[in-house]
Amino acid sequence: MELLAFGDTGWGDELFYATLMTIAVAITAMLIGFFFALIFTPLKLSKNKFLNLIANTYTTIIRGVPELLVIYLFFFGGSAAVMFVASIFGYGEYIEINAFITGAFSIGIISGAYSTEVFRGAIQSIDKGQFEAANVLGLSKFGKFFKIILPQTLRLALPNLSNVWQITLKDTSLIMVTGLVEIMRQSYVAAGSTRDPLFFYSCAAVLYLFLTFLSMKLINRLELKYSKGY
Amino acid sequence: MDIELMVNSFPKLLSASLITLKLLSASLIVGLFIGLLFAILRLNKNIFMNKFAYGYSYLFRGTPLLVQIFIIYYGLGNIEYLRTTVLWVILKEPYWCAIIAFSLNTGAYTSEILRSAFQTIKPGIIEAGKSLGIPSKIIFYKIQIPIAIRQSLPAYGNEIILMLKGTSLASTVTLMDLTGVAKYIISTTFKPIEVFIVAGGIYLFMTFVVHNVIKFLEKKYSY
Numbered sequence: 001m002e003l004l005a006f007g008d009t010g011w012g013d014e015l016f017y018a019t020l021m022t023i024a025v026a027i028t029a030m031l032i033g034f035f036f037a038l039i040f041t042p043l044k045l046s047k048n049k050f051l052n053l054i055a056n057t058y059t060t061i062i063r064g065v066p067e068l069l070v071i072y073l074f075f076f077g078g079s080a081a082v083m084f085v086a087s088i089f090g091y092g093e094y095i096e097i098n099a100f101i102t103g104a105f106s107i108g109i110i111s112g113a114y115s116t117e118v119f120r121g122a123i124q125s126i127d128k129g130q131f132e133a134a135n136v137l138g139l140s141k142f143g144k145f146f147k148i149i150l151p152q153t154l155r156l157a158l159p160n161l162s163n164v165w166q167i168t169l170k171d172t173s174l175i176m177v178t179g180l181v182e183i184m185r186q187s188y189v190a191a192g193s194t195r196d197p198l199f200f201y202s203c204a205a206v207l208y209l210f211l212t213f214l215s216m217k218l219i220n221r222l223e224l225k226y227s228k229g230y
Numbered sequence: 231m232d233i234e235l236m237v238n239s240f241p242k243l244l245s246a247s248l249i250t251l252k253l254l255s256a257s258l259i260v261g262l263f264i265g266l267l268f269a270i271l272r273l274n275k276n277i278f279m280n281k282f283a284y285g286y287s288y289l290f291r292g293t294p295l296l297v298q299i300f301i302i303y304y305g306l307g308n309i310e311y312l313r314t315t316v317l318w319v320i321l322k323e324p325y326w327c328a329i330i331a332f333s334l335n336t337g338a339y340t341s342e343i344l345r346s347a348f349q350t351i352k353p354g355i356i357e358a359g360k361s362l363g364i365p366s367k368i369i370f371y372k373i374q375i376p377i378a379i380r381q382s383l384p385a386y387g388n389e390i391i392l393m394l395k396g397t398s399l400a401s402t403v404t405l406m407d408l409t410g411v412a413k414y415i416i417s418t419t420f421k422p423i424e425v426f427i428v429a430g431g432i433y434l435f436m437t438f439v440v441h442n443v444i445k446f447l448e449k450k451y452s453y
Contacts, residue, residue: 064391064437065430066398068409077422173294177402184296191304198305205293205301212292 003194004203011190011200018186019207025104025182026169032108033168037115044120055116062113067106067171074106075178103175103182111168118164122157123149155226162219166212173208183207236424239415243425246411247432253325253397253407257332258390264333265340272345283341290338295396298335303327303403328400336393343389347381348374380451387444391437408432 006012036058043055062070078097086095126149134144176184187204191197271283290298306312307321320326351374359369401410412429416422 061430061434064395064434066395066409066433068398068401069412069426069429069433072409072413072416073422073426075422076416076420077426080420080422170294173296174399176296184294184300188300195308197308198301201297201301201305205289205297208293208297209289 003190003196003199011186011194014186014190015183015203015207018181018183019211021100021180022169022172022182022207023211025100025107025172025175025180026165028100028104029107029111029172030165030168032104033111033115033164036109036112037119040112040116041119041123044116045123059113059116062110063117067110067174068177070110071103071106071174071177074102078102078105099175099178099180102178103172103180107168107171107175110171111164114164114167115161118157118160119153121160122153125156126152151226158219158223158226162216162223165215165219169211169215170208173204232419232421232424235415235419235421236428239425240428242415243408243411243429243432246406247408247436249400249405250394250397250408251436253328253332253400253405254390254394256329257336257397258393260329260333261336261340261393264337265344268337268341269344269348272341273348287338287341290335291342295331295335295399296402299328299331299399299403302331324400324403324405328397328403328405332393332396332400335396336389339389339392340386343382343385344378347378347385350381351377383444383448383451387440387448390440390444394433394436394440 004010004012004015006016040055040058043051044059046052079095082097083095086092130148130152131144134148139147172182173184175182176188179185181189183204187200191200194200268283268286271279272287274280274283302321303324307327312318312321320330355373355377356369359373360366364372397407398409400407401413404410406414408429412425416425419425
């Protein structure tokens with residue numbers, strides 16, 4: 001138990017901050033994912049074949065290639081890509097991208113592909129009559145989207161989005177390969193210096209279980225809120 | 231674009247993908263048995279068995295696969311007592327540890343898939359079997375299991391693809407699978423994009439094959 005003490009003698013506080021880091025990366029990645037979903041869902045639903053192809057390429061590649069490979073791509077290629085862009089603007093120095101940004105961005109791209117599929121499914125399952133009714137009422141395009149379609153999409157998408165959240169949360173463990181100190185990395189360091197891997201990886205497992213349990217409870221509440229009136 | 235590197239690394243990556251396929255097929259086979267066992271336990275009326283199976287699937291679905299591999303490879307391998315037993319022969323090999331972790335993980339997901347498949351079987355079908363005087367054991371093997379397999383095909387296809395991607399984690403316990411070799415080539419040549427295209431292409435090809443085989447099976451066994 002003294003291994004988990006807070007302060008200089010134990011790993012308690014380190015693991016606590018690592019947990020906060022995991023939560024921060026997961027939330028950032030989820031938001032980046034939403035941003036990608038916002039771009040690619042309309043492309044998927046569009047009638048233009050070319051736009052469809054772009055969106056399908058994105059979701060197919062991300063869902064068919066291991067997360068770890070995507071992370072390696074951004075980990076090794078990220079700073080090169082940024083330096084290339086910077087060199088166009090005449091900046092030739094070495095730029096190192098922060099591990100948090102690399103991690104959140106690569107997990108975000110992965111999570112975005114799943115979110116895109118979820119939103120596409122949700123919008124497609126909204127009754128056609130709803131669109132027509134909104135047109136008949138003479139709502140503007142924005143009013144139609146924000147007042148009629150979006151609330152219903154959210155309700156339909158929420159159960160599947162909660163799955164995406166769980167996947168994203170668990171995927172953040174892979175960011176340890178970039179050196180970002182989240183739960184997995186911290187347990188790895190602690191296991192290495194105390195020579196007690198079983199204990200620290202079990203701690204990591206408990207922390208992840210706690211996070212998934214907690215988020216399940218919160219999402220269930222949200223689901224209740226959004227399904228009011230149904 | 232370094233086309234030469236892409237051409238040169240292709241055979242290396244291709245031979246590494248054999249390890250990926252071995253890991254995948256071994257863990258899917260073991261995982262299917264584990265999944266079936268725990269699905270049956272979940273449907274059991276005995277509360278203790280039921281809770282045990284639920285706990286198993288909750289534990290393995292609520293934690294990242296990476297943690298599970300690390301616990302089995304680094305964690306269990308560090309227990310002095312285990313080193314003196316026969317188990318050490320298995321636990322000292324990253325290959326077997328990876329297969330154990332993957333099997334337990336996919337077993338948990340498979341048990342959920344099969345459980346929901348068993349639960350969607352209409353009671354009328356089982357009652358029809360009973361009214362024909364078929365013993366309940368044979369009803370289970372000849373009626374319930376084939377229907378459950380058909381019902382769970384689409385979800386199981388997804389699970390196979392998830393597991394295919396999951397095998398990439400074997401590279402974290404020193405195994406040189408497709409991702410492991412890809413990482414090695416990237417870190418020696420610093421050409422991430424080229425290697426990503428080749429390795430990703432091989433992965434995509436494998437998911438494409440799995441996807442189409444499952445689609446074919448779905449069509450063949452549709453009713």
